[in-house]
Amino acid sequence: MRLITLLNHCQHFPGFVYEKARLCPESSTIEIRVRPRRGSKPVCSGCHKPAAGYDQLSIRRFEFVPFWGFMVLLLYRMRRVDCRACGVRVEELPWAIGKHQLTKAYMLFLAHWARKLSWQETAVAFRSTWDKVCQAVEYVVEWGLEHRNLGPIQAIGVDEIQYAKGHKYLTLVYQIEKDCTRLLWIGKDRTIESFEQFFTLIGKPLSESIKFVCSDMWQPYLRVIRERCTNAVNILDRFHIVAKMNEALDDVRAAEARRLVQDGYEPVLKKTRWCVLKRKANLTSLQRFRLRDLLRYNLKTVRAYLLKEDFQQFWEYHSPTWAAKFLCARISPEKGDENVI
Numbered sequence: 052m053r054l055i056t057l058l059n060h061c062q063h064f065p066g067f068v069y070e071k072a073r074l075c076p077e078s079s080t081i082e083i084r085v086r087p088r089r090g091s092k093p094v095c096s097g098c099h100k101p102a103a104g105y106d107q108l109s110i111r112r113f114e115f116v117p118f119w120g121f122m123v124l125l126l127y128r129m130r131r132v133d134c135r136a137c138g139v140r141v142e143e144l145p146w147a148i149g150k151h152q153l154t155k156a157y158m159l160f161l162a163h164w165a166r167k168l169s170w171q172e173t174a175v176a177f178r179s180t181w182d183k184v185c186q187a188v189e190y191v192v193e194w195g196l197e198h199r200n201l202g203p204i205q206a207i208g209v210d211e212i213q214y215a216k217g218h219k220y221l222t223l224v225y226q227i228e229k230d231c232t233r234l235l236w237i238g239k240d241r242t243i244e245s246f247e248q249f250f251t252l253i254g255k256p257l258s259e260s261i262k263f264v265c266s267d268m269w270q271p272y273l274r275v276i277r278e279r280c281t282n283a284v285n286i287l288d289r290f291h292i293v294a295k296m297n298e299a300l301d302d303v304r305a306a307e308a309r310r311l312v313q314d315g316y317e318p319v320l321k322k323t324r325w326c327v328l329k330r331k332a333n334l335t336s337l338q339r340f341r342l343r344d345l346l347r348y349n350l351k352t353v354r355a356y357l358l359k360e361d362f363q364q365f366w367e368y369h370s371p372t373w374a375a376k377f378l379c380a381r382i383s384p385e386k387g388d389e390n391v392i
Contacts, residue, residue, distance in 0.1 A: 054081070054118070062156060064145045066091035074121075081118060085127040093130045097137035105131040105139055113146065114153050114179075116160045122178055125154065151186065158187035201235070201253055204228075206263040208288075209272055211241040224249050227265060243271045250279040267291040289366060296359050297328050304352045319348055327356045 055069045070084040087093070092101040107128045115123035130142045146154045153161075161184050164173045170184045208227045211220040222238040222245050236252065238245040250258045258279050265286045266272045276285050304327060308320040326334070326342040334342065346353055362381070368374035 055083070058083070062146065067145070078122075079120070080122045080124055082124050082126055083115070085125050087130065093132045093142035095132050095134040095137055095140050096143040097134060097140050099143060100134070100136075102132040102134040102140075105133040107131070108141070112152065114157050114183075116154075116157050117177055148190070151190070153183060153187060155190075158190045161187035162191040201257065204235075204253070204257060204261055206265070207235065207261060208265040209246065209276075210267060211269070222246055222249075241269065241271065243275055246272060246275045247279070250275070268295070296362065300327060300352070300355045300359055303355045307350060307352050319345065320350070320352060323352075327352065327359075 054072050058069050066088050068086050068088050070086050072081055072083045074081055093104055094100065095102045107130050110126050110128050113125040113127065115125050117123060125146065127144070129144070132140055132142050134140055146156065148155060151158070161173060161177065161179065164177070165184055165188050168176065170181050170188070173179070174181050174184050204226055206226070206228050208225045209222065210225075211222055213219065214221050220241040222241050223234065224236040224238075226233050226235050236249045238248055259282055261280045261283045263286060264276050264280050264283045265288055266276060268287060268291055273285065276283065301324065304320055304324065308318065311320060312318060323341060323345055326338045326345065329338070346356075358381075365374060365377055368377060
């Protein structure tokens with residue numbers, strides 16, 4: 052089976068003909084000449100309409116998907132058109148875009164492998180360069196952004212990620228629904244202005260249709276969510292709630308440890324930080340014995356630790372009603388209840 056037959060089967064472009072293929076052993080490349088079909092008019096790259104031909108430019112080489120380890124090049128003399136609306140323009144090609152040396156098929160090929168390998172590994176494996184892999188990924192991402200359909204959004208999550216040394220962050224917004232989990236938007240910084248750009252992008256009707264927003268306790272996020280998602284329930288994620296509880300527990304432990312030393316008592320809280328902060332399953336044997344001895348004392352740190360461990364029951368509730376009762380019993384307990392937060 053001839054290579055041109057395969058190309059016509061998988062990459063057939065009306066108005067163009069694969070003329071002949073030539074192997075270049077010295078450069079390990081396959082060169083395929085392409086010519087316009089007789090009687091076909093070139094297409095203007097400005098208005099995308101057929102127009103009369105003007106002249107031809109020199110031969111350009113377009114990189115195609117490699118074949119059996121050989122680099123495949125499409126050789127074509129681009130035509131210029133005399134368009135009534137746009138003037139003299141270079142024709143539009145169905146296999147390439149703009150001044151890219153890579154064909155669309157090759158850019159899709161590189162972008163696919165760039166998801167599985169690093170960009171440098173992809174470039175080395177297919178005899179390309181890091182810059183060309185970057186161009187391929189940018190092309191695929193831009194195409195996806197232009198053709199994506201945001202549709203109805205009911206639940207989103209927002210968080211930040213550090214991307215460089217120092218306090219440099221990106222704001223990430225995800226759609227977190229049962230049948231659709233995807234990244235919706237990335238913005239620079241984690242400020243009110245940057246997060247508001249997302250809601251400006253999706254518009255007011257779509258913002259008001261959001262029912263659930265999951266976020267941390269970063270104040271700029273909470274403010275924007277309150278102002279833009281007027282019909283949504285703001286859900287604080289478990290990780291940051293537990294982190295705040297551990298932070299409060301550590302403050303209590305440190306203050307009480309200093310007080311015990313000042314009052315001349317035995318330093319029973321010395322080297323107990325991770326005994327009270329770590330999960331029980333992650334404790335070492337020595338930390339387990341240390342925690343068991345610590346729980347025998349009537350200290351504020353012990354009471355705070357027991358309250359923190361008791362709150363872990365909250366995450367096991369499946370019923371919102373019983374979960375609410377659990378919170379009410381600990382936040383606003385009845386008189387005589389000992390589990391006071």
